[in-house]
Amino acid sequence: MALGRIATAVLALAVGACSGEPAKDKAGASVFTVAVDGSSTVFPISEAAGEAFQKEQGGRVRVTVAESGTGGGFKKFCRGETHVQDASRPILAAEMAACAEAGVRYIELPIAFDAISVVVHPSNPVQSITTAELKKIWAPEAQGQIDNWREVNRAFPDLRLSLYGAGTASGTFDYFTEAVNGKAKASRTDYQPTEDDNVTVQGVAGDAGAMGYFGLAYLEQNTSRVRALAVSHGGKPPVAPSAATVEDGSYTPLSRPVFVYVSADALDKAPVAQFVDYYLTNAETLVRGARYVPLPASAYATARERVASRSAGTAFGGKNDIGADIAEVLRRPLVTTAPAP
Numbered sequence: 001m002a003l004g005r006i007a008t009a010v011l012a013l014a015v016g017a018c019s020g021e022p023a024k025d026k027a028g029a030s031v032f033t034v035a036v037d038g039s040s041t042v043f044p045i046s047e048a049a050g051e052a053f054q055k056e057q058g059g060r061v062r063v064t065v066a067e068s069g070t071g072g073g074f075k076k077f078c079r080g081e082t083h084v085q086d087a088s089r090p091i092l093a094a095e096m097a098a099c100a101e102a103g104v105r106y107i108e109l110p111i112a113f114d115a116i117s118v119v120v121h122p123s124n125p126v127q128s129i130t131t132a133e134l135k136k137i138w139a140p141e142a143q144g145q146i147d148n149w150r151e152v153n154r155a156f157p158d159l160r161l162s163l164y165g166a167g168t169a170s171g172t173f174d175y176f177t178e179a180v181n182g183k184a185k186a187s188r189t190d191y192q193p194t195e196d197d198n199v200t201v202q203g204v205a206g207d208a209g210a211m212g213y214f215g216l217a218y219l220e221q222n223t224s225r226v227r228a229l230a231v232s233h234g235g236k237p238p239v240a241p242s243a244a245t246v247e248d249g250s251y252t253p254l255s256r257p258v259f260v261y262v263s264a265d266a267l268d269k270a271p272v273a274q275f276v277d278y279y280l281t282n283a284e285t286l287v288r289g290a291r292y293v294p295l296p297a298s299a300y301a302t303a304r305e306r307v308a309s310r311s312a313g314t315a316f317g318g319k320n321d322i323g324a325d326i327a328e329v330l331r332r333p334l335v336t337t338a339p340a341p
Helices: 002-014 043-057 070-078 093-102 131-138 171-181 197-205 216-220 243-247 270-281 283-289 297-309 326-331
Strands: 030-038 061-065 084-087 106-115 117-120 128-130 162-166 192-194 210-214 230-232 255-263
Touching: 030 043, 030 070, 030 270, 043 061, 043 084, 043 270, 043 283, 061 270, 070 084, 070 093, 070 171, 084 270, 106 216, 106 243, 106 270, 106 283, 106 297, 106 326, 117 197, 117 216, 128 131, 131 171, 131 230, 162 171, 162 197, 171 210, 192 197, 197 210, 197 216, 255 270, 270 283, 270 297, 283 297, 297 326
Parallel strands: 030 061, 030 084, 128 230, 162 192, 162 210
Antiparallel strands: 084 255, 106 255, 117 210
């Protein structure tokens, strides 16, 4: 998949995808390019949507899907360089302000549930971990202090601890650090960061003492290479990440909704509107195929209503909402003005 992503990114540059400039098909006819960028977590869903939509269109429309991370993608989106933004957390206040300054109106569309999965090498004897122990590992003050599993818990093995995780432009980084450390972006920095979750898979799979974290799809695709830890929070029994534990609400606080944001003005372009309609109409199938957890059918109906009415704004007020209930979120009013710092 990594090579495919590189090819996708190169193709996006080659055909002027970010500006929406038309490419040419084999017969020389213009082909509109729908540009998607952002979260590596949401990437598998949007990639599948793009491939299926292109096939249905018979080559009349091209869809490029890149993965600059949620933060990196929002920078492009708020400059008007892309049509659709994949996001593994809600738009933040600074991004709301950037979009407003550039005149970019956005429609927020929750698309799936995910479980941030904490993974180790299969040979590691540790089976479960508490969120307090995760904080002991990942908090800023752990840097230079915690570098052995036994320093976290005396029952853990005497094994050098090495860390892999999301880069600072990643929405997964924002969500994980807030859920575990209590503040978004508060993290030790002596770990291997990346916007490509396959790099984390490779790192953990090749290091007996490694720990990493990423979305559920990457766990499901690599169960022979890495193993997820069950997570205990608030004194409750440890729970392993899975579709079932996300659906029943027992995997907390590391389960979350993920999103696509659509430029409201870009929906005036027929290929963009057609792609978004295809995405939402087939969302349940696409999400299951990417090994995430679909939202209730009513959530996708609400998303289609937002698109039809061009209802711009966010229900999150410019910040993460750990443990958000999707039904309640969809009832919230949408806001477009960033909160005061």
